């Protein structure tokens with residue numbers, strides 16, 4: 001287990017990590033998310049003893065990183081794939097790591113094979129592509145066969161096959177009962193990989209929850225309807241206490257996921273439906289809603305908000321323009337929660 005308690009890091013006036021308390025558990029992939037500058041890398045560095053906390057504590061199986069004798073056997077990490085001696089071959093890079101941690105030489109060939117770098121094992125790392133460098137970094141993390149693995153942006157620079165491979169690798173490691181803690185900005189990838197999420201913004205904890213609960217709690221789910229008898233359908237639903245709102249282009253939307261009830265009401269009243277589709281926001285949309293107020297670096301675009309009427313219908317890939325639409329949604333959510 002990785003345990004953080006009140007972990008805080010200041011750089012002068014800047015509070016990079018602000019009183020973080022959470023636990024990363026074995027057996028699942030835990031995604032570590034946050035906007036640029038949220039404090040993810042700083043947190044991971046403190047975990048590995050590369051930065052010292054201003055306050056608070058972080059422990060690996062109850063111990064500080066410095067107290068672990070051969071740390072690569074307990075925790076393997078990929079923080080910066082470029083942090084290696086470029087003049088060394090992939091094999092020698094891993095051999096040095098192995099020797100400094102009491103790991104047998106035979107393990108080097110094994111991990112090179114696992115990450116698909118056997119053919120270039122004797123080539124110098126400085127000639128490696130971004131993706132090859134990532135693979136070598138991952139090999140280093142796996143070298144000591146550790147129970148805890150931590151990856152900072154592991155899919156950076158990997159091609160689709162590589163992304164698929166690392167996803168299965170992480171899931172496989174978690175299925176073996178290991179602790180897997182991974183940061184990524186690729187939300188679609190995270191949605192496929194992580195079971196649990198820790199989300200931070202401006203150094204503070206915003207969420208520590210399962211993937212399913214995170215999406216449910218931070219986004220809107222609704223049912224989209226199209227019918228040639230739209231007015232009549234709306235009346236029928238309204239009378240049944242299921243209010244539908246017009247969302248343009250002949251579309252009605254009903255908040256909450258009640259598609260069975262809606263279908264039954266339509267059938268009962270002999271109404272034709274051309275569409276009855278439950279809509280659930282993506283992880284990316286839920287993430288953008290939750291973190292809208294803690295995004296430090298906004299892109300400004302002329303395109304305006306993605307869809308002011310039904311934001312959940314947007315693609316979620318639009319730049320947050322001035323932080324407007326997400327903040328508004330977040331404010332409404334808070335009001336709703338405060339009012340019960």
Ligand SMILES: Nc1ncnc2c1ncn2[C@@H]1O[C@H](COP(=O)(O)OP(=O)(O)OP(=O)(O)O)[C@@H](O)[C@H]1O
Nearest residue numbers: 011014015016034035036037038039040041042043
């Ligand atoms: N050595 C340092 N000196 C001063 N400020 C720092 C230092 N390291 C990080 N920071 C600041 O701390 C904050 C958190 O940075 P960090 O790199 O941990 O964020 P991050 O969540 O990993 O961001 P990204 O997703 O962009 O990689 C940022 O505002 C950053 O500028």
